[in-house]
Amino acid sequence: MADREAFDAFVRERWAPLLRTATLLTGDRHSAEDLVQETLIRAAQHWNRVDPATADAYVRRILYTRSVDAWRWRRHQPDPVEGREGDSHLGPQPSDEVDVRLTLAAALRRLTPRQRAVLVARFYEDRTEVQAAKVLGCSVNTVKSQTRHALERLRVLAPELADTFGRKEAAR
Template sequence: MEVEELVRARYGALVRAAFLLTGSREGAEDLVQDVLVRAGTRWPRITDRGHPEAYVRRMLVTQSIDTWRKWHREVPAGEATAYLLQSAAEPVAVPTRVALARALARLTPKQRAVLVLRYVEDLTEVATAEALGVAVGTVKSQTRDALARLRVVAPELLAVEDGVKEES
């Protein structure tokens, strides 16, 4: 796979994941572009290791955490809301998307990264651990802690979760 193929096939998904990591549409696009430029300069080494998309996702997470540490930015809720309204792949109620964006913004970067990779990118615990360069146990504990924090900062999301369980 060449870098151009990855961009054509997965750019939208990478930007959505980056948005959830950064909380900003512009920040997400900048993050993805920066990572793809860096990846392009070392593409032969990335493809030699196998799983170039997973490697690029890990670069997104690492760069996002580095940027957060450096700048400690906060995102205006209106910006997050506007982007979620435009980019949602499946129909979710607008208030739910707004609550989710605000709740994710209140998590640590590592917790946000684990939730994005596990539940947005739909990676397994093992694949998430590989993408983040941590142990599977760390993914489990970060997921547990992040979900517990979400229950505290966004209890309205529990009603959505309970509604989904009842419909199943």
């Protein structure tokens, strides 16, 4: 019973951050909710063996792995988010920021799931290369190469982002 209570408390505390990460991984709010639910189902099955100190890392590893696995199984089906211009759940923002966000979201959807996972782990969750490798279950060199390839692809897919972020960096 204590395991169930601990798991319930974990879900209440970590649902929103997991959903944000899953949304970045899938590019779609509804797919992200499904991904988080599948992840939590898998985590709940073995929760009695999970160390509370590493529970978040354990669940995030499942999340990343399920994201890539789902892509592998569904890669021959049409993309459910094709043609969508982003989710409105994030609330109103100034129009130029919205344009940048939509451009970035569209470009991220065109990356491979592994590249998306590496970028989310490295830059959204602000993890080091070593931490990202541990979470993703790969080598540090794989994180480095996937990051390099993903950023190169983003520069090709959305060159206007380099101008936008370049201006912000120059202003600092």
